[in-house]
Structures are given as C-alpha cells and as structure tokens.
Amino acid sequence: MAEQTGRPQVGSQTLARGLRALLAVVDSPDGMTSQQLAVELGVHRSIAYRLLQTLADFGFVAQSADGRYRGGSRLATLADAYLPTLRELAIPVMRGVANEIGCTVSLFVAEGAEAVSIELVEPTTAAHHIAFKAGMRTPINRGAAGYALLAAGPQVAEEPVEVTRARERGYATSSGEIELGAYAVAAPIPNSHPRACLNLITHREDQAKAAEKFILNAARQVGEALSE
Template sequence: MIKSVDKALRLLEILSQSDRPMRLRDISDASGLTRSNAFRMLQTLRDLGYVQQNGDGSYYDLTLKLFEVSARKVASNSLVSAAHPILQRLSEHVTENVMLSVREDLTSVVIDRIESRAFVRTFAYLGARAPLHTVSGGKVLLAYAPDEVVAAMSQNLVRFTARTITDPDRLAQEIAAIRKRGYATAFHEINEAARGVAVPIRSRHGDVVAALSISGPMEDLSDELIGDFVAFLKEHAALIERAWPGTNQGAGLSSVPRPSSA
C-alpha cells in the first residue's frame, strides 16, 4: 500500500462525511495525521482541484470534482443507462424510493435511484453503501453471491439496530428463504426508519448482477402490499434484463462488478 495515497483518500472520505467545512485541527484529529502532514496533503488535494479552502482559509471542504469523476463513471455504465427509464416507470406505481444496487465486496452500492414522492421518506443517494446483510438489495446480492462472499459476510455481521441479523445461522436461513421465494425484505435493519423489498436482476447467463428495490418508511407494509411490490419489482426487473445490452448481446459486462454466481 502506498501510504501517501492512503492518507489522501482518508482525508477525502473524512471531508465527505461532514455536512460542513472542517478546520485543519479537526481533520487532523479525525484522520490520526499530524497537523503538518494533514496540511500538506490538503494543499496537494486543493492544487488538484478536489479540495477548496473557505472563508479565511482555515476551513476545508470538498469540491464537486469527485462527483464529476463518479458521474462520468455512472453515465458510462450500460446497466444504468438501460435501467434508468425503467426505474422511472416503476416510480410511477409507488411513492417510495426506487433503487438499483450492485455488490462491491461485502457492501451494496446504489448506482441509480428515483427519489421518493412520499411526504415522510428516507433519503437514498447515489453511491450510498450498506453492508449486504442490512438492506433488502444487499440481501439479494448476498443470497446469490459466491460461497466465499457469504462466508466472509458471516464473519462481519455488524449490528446497527436490534433487528440487524448478527447470527450466522440466522443469516443462512435468510439466504435460503430469499433463494426459495425470489425476493428479499429488510425491516429496520440498517436504521429504525427504513424498510425495503428487493428482487434480483440477472445477466443473460443467469448470474445476479444487481438488485432492484423499493424502500422507505412504509409503516403500513402488509403482506398484501409486499406481494404487490414484489410483482412490480419482478415485472420491471424483467424489463431491465431485456433492455440491458449485457443481457442481450453480452456487451457491457465489464461496466458493472463481476456478476455473482447464481
């Protein structure tokens, strides 16, 4: 590992997690770097356009350059391009968040979403990450992942709420249920507000490459409503599979993380 790169990325992550500009001393404390080391790193990141100094120069904040880089990557993703209009169509049937997620290591990452139209909602942003065992989309991706991914996840079952799955045997039961019924649910497992329902999206080879989910507070989520959501999700997942070049022509497979085994 190149230590200077590790330190620079650590500073970017710290700044991204703050909802306001940060002072040098606070960045230093959060990163574990000395103030002089943090200062030099921040000046380099400023010169490269990733960080800006606000006010009298004593506060640091991110620029939009990281967003620009990420947006270009997402825009070139053939799965996102194929799925986005179908996500929009699905959002016309439901008031909750509609999200498209893929797996990176032991986390699910939101690569596209249509924001909820409900008055009371949970916010989902592009690039949002969550451990696979805590959200419905992540559970779908985990259920069809290679055995070594499931084994690694079973050793990293971090608790977020009282309902988070933290027992490996309970996780194995959940995975078996998802594979049998073809969809996943998550109720208050990443935070107390969120509920979700998700189904898999498959490549032309049958590999699960992504998850399509509906999420939000949904306090009135009955078994009947879950059934309605699953029907909507499966219908629109099939549309995405037909529209995606990676499904029909085998193109674009490199634009998403390597599909997990079904």
C-alpha cells in the first residue's frame, strides 16, 4: 500500500486546477483571457491556455470573437442534469409567483453550510426588479433562504430565532442580511430531498409582506407535486 503523505495526488491537483479555471471563467461577467486566468490561478500563461483549450474541447467554455473565454453550451447539460424533477415542477410555479408579485423568485437547496440558488425566474410583468444568477451561495444561517432550509430540518439547540419562527409560520423573512436594502421571503418545499425552498427578493417592504402567502402556497404546491 502506498504511503499516505497527506498531500493531494498529481491527478487531483490537475483536476482541481481545471475546476478552478472553469469556475473563474463562469463567474466572470465579461469572460476571461488566458492572461487573466493565469493571474487568477497564479500560473504561467501557457498553463492557463492549455487549461482553457482542454475545457473548450469538452464544450465547457468557448472562445468568443473578442478572444475572451466564456461559459460553453455543455454547462447547460450539466445544469439540466441536477435535480431535474424538482426544477421541472418548481419553475412553472415560480413563474406564476414572479409575475403575480413582480419580483425575482429563486429555488434554493441546502448544501452543507450554504444555501445555493439552482434556478431563478424573473418577472415579465415588471421592468425593475432585483436580479441575480443561479449559483449564488449564501450562509445557511443567514437570510430568508437559509432560515427556510434550516426550518425544514429538525430543531437544534441554539438555532437562530428566525429559524424557529419560520418553522412555526411555514416561511422565513429577512431584511438586508444578504443584500443591503433588500427584503426576502422564503418557504421550505415539503417532500424535497435535498432540502429546498422558494425565495423571493425585493427592495420594497410592502411587496415582500404581500408575497408571504404566495410563497408559502407555492412551496406547498411544489411539495405536493413531488409527493405524487
């Protein structure tokens, strides 16, 4: 048996570097050049270029006419493969709430100590609304989405009072905890594994208050569909 040194094997180091490169490109709003990626990863430009070319060969990134690399079409396949049933059932319900209230509605799941947005729907009925992208991560012990996800689990000692309140009401609220000046309402989705919730975010307190019953009913609707 090979001696365990505690250091990553060569293969895992290479994979980790490739994944870091992919995340850097995807998270960059304007894409990245090989030089920018080299600086981001702290490697020589030739190494960054080879990483990008390998990712491009598999369709995970694509080089645009301006020479910058951006997310490739293969990413859509990966996204569709993650919790397809939950997302398929949730999206129409999310769209109805988003258009009814005029706010962005997102689907969050619990992943370790974080709440992760895996889908979002923006309203077609409102010109101005808070927008963010899928993949957003927030601490699970802060913000409406995190509170709702914790409320979907068993009660634990010294849990935030907002979680206890969310368990009693069926939904969680927060103000300015994730984004300054923003109000959020989230409700856990029953029968979901992993734990999931619907979350609505707005800059208007009255809009958030009016959305509470809509988010609660929407989460229950998705949960019922999951149990069928």
